[in-house]
Amino acid sequence: MTHRFAAVDLGASSGRVVAGTFHDGKLELDVVHRFANEPVHAGGTLHWDILSLYKGVLDGLGKAGPVDSIGIDSWAVDYGLIDASGALLGNPVHYRDARTDGIAGRVRDLYPISGLQRLPFNTVYQLLAAAGTPQYRAAAKLLMIPDLLAYWLTGETGAEYTNASTTGLLDVRTGNWSWSLIEDLGLRADLFPAIRRPGDLIGHFHGTPVVAVGSHDTASAVVAVPADHNNFAYVSSGTWSLVGLELAHPVLSDASREANFTNEGGVDGTVRYLRNVMGLWPLQECMREWGSPDISDLLAAAAREPALRRVVDLDDPVFLPPGDMSSRLCRAAGMPPDVSPATITRCVLDSLALAHRRAVRQAGELAGVTPSALHLVGGGARNELLCRLTADATGLPVLAGPVEATALGNVLVQARAAGVVSGGLDAMRALVRQTQQITRYEPCGDDAPWRAAAARVGR
Ligand code: ADP
Ligand code: LRH
Numbered sequence: 001m002t003h004r005f006a007a008v009d010l011g012a013s014s015g016r017v018v019a020g021t022f023h024d025g026k027l028e029l030d031v032v033h034r035f036a037n038e039p040v041h042a043g044g045t046l047h048w049d050i051l052s053l054y055k056g057v058l059d060g061l062g063k064a065g066p067v068d069s070i071g072i073d074s075w076a077v078d079y080g081l082i083d084a085s086g087a088l089l090g091n092p093v094h095y096r097d098a099r100t101d102g103i104a105g106r107v108r109d110l111y112p113i114s115g116l117q118r119l120p121f122n123t124v125y126q127l128l129a130a131a132g133t134p135q136y137r138a139a140a141k142l143l144m145i146p147d148l149l150a151y152w153l154t155g156e157t158g159a160e161y162t163n164a165s166t167t168g169l170l171d172v173r174t175g176n177w178s179w180s181l182i183e184d185l186g187l188r189a190d191l192f193p194a195i196r197r198p199g200d201l202i203g204h205f206h207g208t209p210v211v212a213v214g215s216h217d218t219a220s221a222v223v224a225v226p227a228d229h230n231n232f233a234y235v236s237s238g239t240w241s242l243v244g245l246e247l248a249h250p251v252l253s254d255a256s257r258e259a260n261f262t263n264e265g266g267v268d269g270t271v272r273y274l275r276n277v278m279g280l281w282p283l284q285e286c287m288r289e290w291g292s293p294d295i296s297d298l299l300a301a302a303a304r305e306p307a308l309r310r311v312v313d314l315d316d317p318v319f320l321p322p323g324d325m326s327s328r329l330c331r332a333a334g335m336p337p338d339v340s341p342a343t344i345t346r347c348v349l350d351s352l353a354l355a356h357r358r359a360v361r362q363a364g365e366l367a368g369v370t371p372s373a374l375h376l377v378g379g380g381a382r383n384e385l386l387c388r389l390t391a392d393a394t395g396l397p398v399l400a401g402p403v404e405a406t407a408l409g410n411v412l413v414q415a416r417a418a419g420v421v422s423g424g425l426d427a428m429r430a431l432v433r434q435t436q437q438i439t440r441y442e443p444c445g446d447d448a449p450w451r452a453a454a455a456r457v458g459r
Contacts (some may be wrong), residue, residue, distance in 0.1 A: 003022045004065075005067055005415055006413045007407040008061070008279050008410075009404075009408035010074035012037060016404075017060025018410075022421075026413075030133040031407075032060055037049075050088070067208060069209040070208055071414045077249065077318075078144070079092060082157075109127065109257070112179050114172055115250045116167065118260060120320070125168070127187055131187065139188075139191055141157050142159075142193070143159075150203070165216070166264055169192070174268075177189075177192050193307060198268075221377050222407030226399065227429055228429070235382025236280075237376050237381065239280060240279035248299055250271050259366060262275065273367055277355045286345070300344065303346075308450075308452075308453045311350050317360040328350065348410070351391055358372075358454065373396055373397050373399055375398075376390060384441075391442060400441065402432065402437070413428075
């Protein structure tokens with residue numbers, strides 16, 4: 001018997017529709033459609049081009065053909081507002097837009113309630129920036145991006161739990177909206193739809209079930225980490241590096257808050273204890289500036305550059321906004337602005353590996369865990385130089401892959417809801433190990449240059 005599931009996975013750099021086919025105990029993944037995700041500046045605001053993304057979804061579902069069900073995930077924190085007739089009120093705003101500048105610093109500490117790291121663009125701060133606007137006043141419901149797309153497919157509203165956990169308005173202890181916090185901040189409680197959980201049926205699209213998955217892309221990616229034991233750390237490596245651990249309980253200590261570690265909701269009640277590291281975003285932005293050179297050539301040239309000559313603190317929020325990235329990097333690294341793309345690329349990758357080292361170490365210390373391996377999943381798993389540097393910097397073996405972990409986690413949760421896969425995360429991960437290619441990178445064992453580089457960026 002063959003079963004086929006369609007995973008819609010929207011990343012900040014591209015979207016794809018992936019078909020996952022189960023046959024004779026085997027699972028095959030096929031990227032049936034990939035499309036660009038190109039934000040647009042309009043009227044002084046940076047927007048997601050949501051209708052173009054929705055068209056990519058529809059085209060991809062058309063190419064996928066008949067499937068048992070559809071699941072949707074995307075990047076976190078962003079949302080659309082719909083009015084009482086269901087019309088979208090304006091284009092969703094990109095989390096890198098400047099509207100939230102300065103807001104987080106004016107809001108009291110929410111960590112004891114939400115357990116969330118303080119990122120300037122958390123939904124709560126975006127809503128405080130939007131409160132009082134005509135659109136906010138006219139809104140009937142707030143829908144996170146995957147929930148908005150699911151609404152367009154099915155007509156059903158709701159708020160999937162893992163993604164809702166990135167808003168800053170969920171109570172980390174109960175897994176439900178914190179109505180007292182929402183009221184306390186003067187936000188409209190009527191905007192927030194009922195929470196749904198991964199595996200819940202949302203509705204139907206032309207007769208095909210649309211099923212809730214870990215709709216936060218990072219939650220789906222963590223499902224597909226091919227670990228064979230519990231003692232692992234992970235990096236979900238794409239536009240961002242999400243670096244941390246899977247835990248049974250949140251860590252809400254002062255030290256954890258000060259280190260800006262987050263307790264996001266995972267599939268099956270797990271906690272994604274992690275920190276956002278700037279990821280491959282600075283390189284993506286430089287490549288856009290350089291006219292999109294071939295990434296393999298660029299990485300090969302970067303591999304020939306001297307190691308750790310220039311490093312920057314990638315946790316610096318100066319790298320958050322789009323545009324003008326190479327000059328910001330050169331300034332921070334003390335390099336002349338005319339150095340080669342290979343030199344800048346090497347600086348980004350050395351610095352990223354250094355940031356991975358710091359986040360992995362801190363996560364372990366704060367949670368009282370000593371990981372024995374680091375799983376690196378997502379598009380960054382294709383970057384051998386980054387994997388090698390991350391192994392050297394962390395001193396841990398890096399197990400790289402799957403590249404499409406997010407889509408895979410999305411498919412697996414759908415397959416379980418349909419009864420095609422049984423068991424918990426362990427069973428799903430065993431299937432990933434059996435079917436996906438994983439590459440192992442051993443650390444070189446020399447920590448001294450990394451220790452010195454960490455001291456140079458003051459971390
Ligand atoms: P997101 O979900 O955030 O859009 P992805 O997981 O799709 O991110 O990863 C995108 C990243 O993967 C790119 O920024 C790029 O650095 C990396 N990548 C893509 N293709 C290659 C390749 N052929 N070699 C090395 N790295 C690659
Ligand atoms: C990664 C991601 C991350 C969020 C960011 C906004 O795609 O979902 O987990 O913090 O985008």
